Amino acid sequence: MYANMDATMDNRSEPVEPSRRLPALEKLLGKRRAESSRFLQAADREGISLKDLWQRVDSRGTLIAAALLSENPGRTASLLISPILNRTQAAETTVLIQSMVAHAIADGKIDLIQYLAEPGDDLELSVLKDAGFIDLALLVSMERSNSRGAKQPLALENVVLTSQPITDQAMMELLEDTYEDSLDCPGLSKLRHAKDILDGHRRGGNFDPRLWTVLQINGVNAGVSIVNCTPAADCMEVAYFGLAKVARHKGLGAHLLDHALFLAAKYAQRSILLAVDERNIPALRLYASRGFRVVTRRVALALSSLKSST
Numbered sequence: 683m684y685a686n687m688d689a690t691m692d693n694r695s696e697p698v699e700p701s702r703r704l705p706a707l708e709k710l711l712g713k714r715r716a717e718s719s720r721f722l723q724a725a726d727r728e729g730i731s732l733k734d735l736w737q738r739v740d741s742r743g744t745l746i747a748a749a750l751l752s753e754n755p756g757r758t759a760s761l762l763i764s765p766i767l768n769r770t771q772a773a774e775t776t777v778l779i780q781s782m783v784a785h786a787i788a789d790g791k792i793d794l795i796q797y798l799a800e801p802g803d804d805l806e807l808s809v810l811k812d813a814g815f816i817d818l819a820l821l822v823s824m825e826r827s828n829s830r831g832a833k834q835p836l837a838l839e840n841v842v843l844t845s846q847p848i849t850d851q852a853m854m855e856l857l858e859d860t861y862e863d864s865l866d867c868p869g870l871s872k873l874r875h876a877k878d879i880l881d882g883h884r885r886g887g888n889f890d891p892r893l894w895t896v897l898q899i900n901g902v903n904a905g906v907s908i909v910n911c912t913p914a915a916d917c918m919e920v921a922y923f924g925l926a927k928v929a930r931h932k933g934l935g936a937h938l939l940d941h942a943l944f945l946a947a948k949y950a951q952r953s954i955l956l957a958v959d960e961r962n963i964p965a966l967r968l969y970a971s972r973g974f975r976v977v978t979r980r981v982a983l984a985l986s987s988l989k990s991s992t
Contacts, residue, residue: 683952695781696733698748699955706737710748712765734759734786738778751786757793757873759786763809772809779813782791787987788926790914794874794987798980807981815983819959822966824974828954832947835940842898843941849889854880856896856903860924867960873986883908893918893945896940897929904929907942909938911949918946920956921963935968 698706698895707718726730734751748764763779766772786792797815799806811817835843848856854876860873871879888911897905905925911918920942925935946954955975 694740695736695738695778697733697782698737698957700732701736702737703732703765705745709737709745709764710762712751720836732780732808736778736782738774739782740774740861746771748780749778749782751782751792751795753792753887755883756880757791758874758878758882759792759795761795763797763806766805766809769805772805776812776924777807778810783813783894783985792987793878794890795985799983801979801981806981810983813985814925815985816869816981818869818984819961821867821957821980822960822976822980823955823978823980824930824969825917825953825955825958825977826973826975828946828949828951829943830947832943833940834944835937838902838934838937841937842901843933843938844896844898845892845945846895846896848903852876852881852903853896853906856906856926857922857924859904859926860906862927864924866924866959866965867982868959870984873984873988875988877991878956886910886921894939894944895938895945897925897934899929899934902928905934905938909946909954910941911951913951917954918949918951918954919956923956936971937966939968939972 685715704715704722707722708715711721715723722732724730725881731753732750734753736749737745738747740746747792751759752762753759761779763775766775778824778856780981783795795815797810799810801820807817810966855877858871858876861868864871893909893911895907896903897907904925906922908918908922909918910921923939923942925938929935943954955977956969960967960979962965
């Protein structure tokens with residue numbers, strides 16, 4: 683269930699006026715004014731919207747918490763909150779999140795809000811859960827060199843790997859098939875519409891259809907790999923990787939991944955990244971076997987308007 687709509691009536695939580703953004707960013711980032719000023723300048727230069735930068739003040743008008751919602755493709759947004767130092771600040775931050783989330787969802791442009799938390803930060807996790815977020819997974823970020831030595835996998839009988847576009851309906855059906863009994867953030871697909879998921883993948887990063895691969899068995903779509911190129915970060919990203927049940931436990935995951943790495947290696951970016959649910963042991967083993975190493979672990983939390991009636 684998402685945040686209590688009564689929170690919108692709270693007059694100590696509000697969007698930050700442009701003239702007050704610098705101190706709010708100092709609070710949000712936990713950084714000094716000079717560093718926050720550079721962030722503000724970079725946001726203006728790169729067209730990063732700060733319209734959903736919010737603040738909460740105490741009864742005397744003193745700033746006590748700040749938060750930022752950044753809209754993403756596919757009717758989603760990412761949440762960033764200021765550091766939480768004590769339980770009093772935690773309670774105030776919870777109210778701030780409830781207010782801004784209720785406003786964002788009521789606006790009708792966002793259906794899903796995501797947050798990545800430090801695994802050991804119990805205070806931060808309690809704030810998010812009190813604000814209505816649910817714990818989806820311990821998300822493992824992995825990285826390897828985007829090697830130009832990657833080889834195209836040998837052909838398999840009755841199996842085709844293709845980057846030829848399929849219809850949107852066929853892709854949505856394929857994605858749905860890969861979610862069935864998935865070990866990778868199994869609850870996430872239920873929090874979004876299939877069309878928004880596809881739109882998010884297509885508009886995320888620098889969309890290049892040549893980096894999308896569909897695995898077909900006897901002409902039937904049975905797996906998909908989606909890779910994005912992010913030149914600004916000098917990396918490639920495996921944004922989605924999944925097999926339908928009919929294709930699992932046959933070595934086809936390795937076949938599809940090797941092809942994805944072969945395609946990615948044609949690009950100049952230094953590294954290739956991915957994220958995987960820590961409970962997905964088969965995927966972790968596969969990625970490790972292809973040279974991926976763990977970089978970070980974060981708790982993935984989400985809040986969805988699609989659960990508002992439950």
